[in-house]
Amino acid sequence: MLHKLYHRCCDGLGHREHLVRTWKLKGEFQIYNLHRGFFLFKFNNNEDCDTILEGSNYFFVGRPLILRRWEPGMAIEKLNLSTVPIWMRFPELNLSFWSAHCLSKIASKIGHPLYMDVQTTEASWLSYALVCIEVEAGIDLPNQIDIRTYLGVTHQKVEYEWRPSSCKECKSFSHASSSCLKKQAKENVKKE
Numbered sequence: 001m002l003h004k005l006y007h008r009c010c011d012g013l014g015h016r017e018h019l020v021r022t023w024k025l026k027g028e029f030q031i032y033n034l035h036r037g038f039f040l041f042k043f044n045n046n047e048d049c050d051t052i053l054e055g056s057n058y059f060f061v062g063r064p065l066i067l068r069r070w071e072p073g074m075a076i077e078k079l080n081l082s083t084v085p086i087w088m089r090f091p092e093l094n095l096s097f098w099s100a101h102c103l104s105k106i107a108s109k110i111g112h113p114l115y116m117d118v119q120t121t122e123a124s125w126l127s128y129a130l131v132c133i134e135v136e137a138g139i140d141l142p143n144q145i146d147i148r149t150y151l152g153v154t155h156q157k158v159e160y161e162w163r164p165s166s167c168k169e170c171k172s173f174s175h176a177s178s179s180c181l182k183k184q185a186k187e188n189v190k191k192e
């Protein structure tokens, strides 16, 4: 199974322990460090691999683990990561917006809402609401959302646990616009 880890520095041992705790596997697994944040996982129990791939999104230090089943001939460079899940926070959210229905509507202004954390669902921690959404590559993540109600417009602040960089040209999270070869090639053609 292939895995894209959005973490600059990966301590192999800490990473492994975190995954063992999260995945609760039946068998053993090996991690092979590839490059550019990619890792290959080899399981000695196929059921473990299937269970993980069918599971919900996994996060490591607030960043998503993007998982793909490995196939012969798979080219890492060509994997098109067009969407990623991220956590967004709504600090000091008005209590009247504190429901799954409202939060889902607000979050959908930026991406596709996936789920909320336990404290938000139970409204047990009212400093901020935390919602996991799936965002598309190339979009700008705003710091504020305008919520319109019959009473007027509320400017709601938005924060992100992590802002992934993506390429607007390729609509992909595989690389940033600043290091896009396609964009550079286009610019070179214009100069000629």
Ligand SMILES: [Zn+2]
Binding pocket: 167, 168, 169, 170, 171, 175, 176, 177, 179, 180, 181, 182, 183
């Ligand atoms: Zn690109």
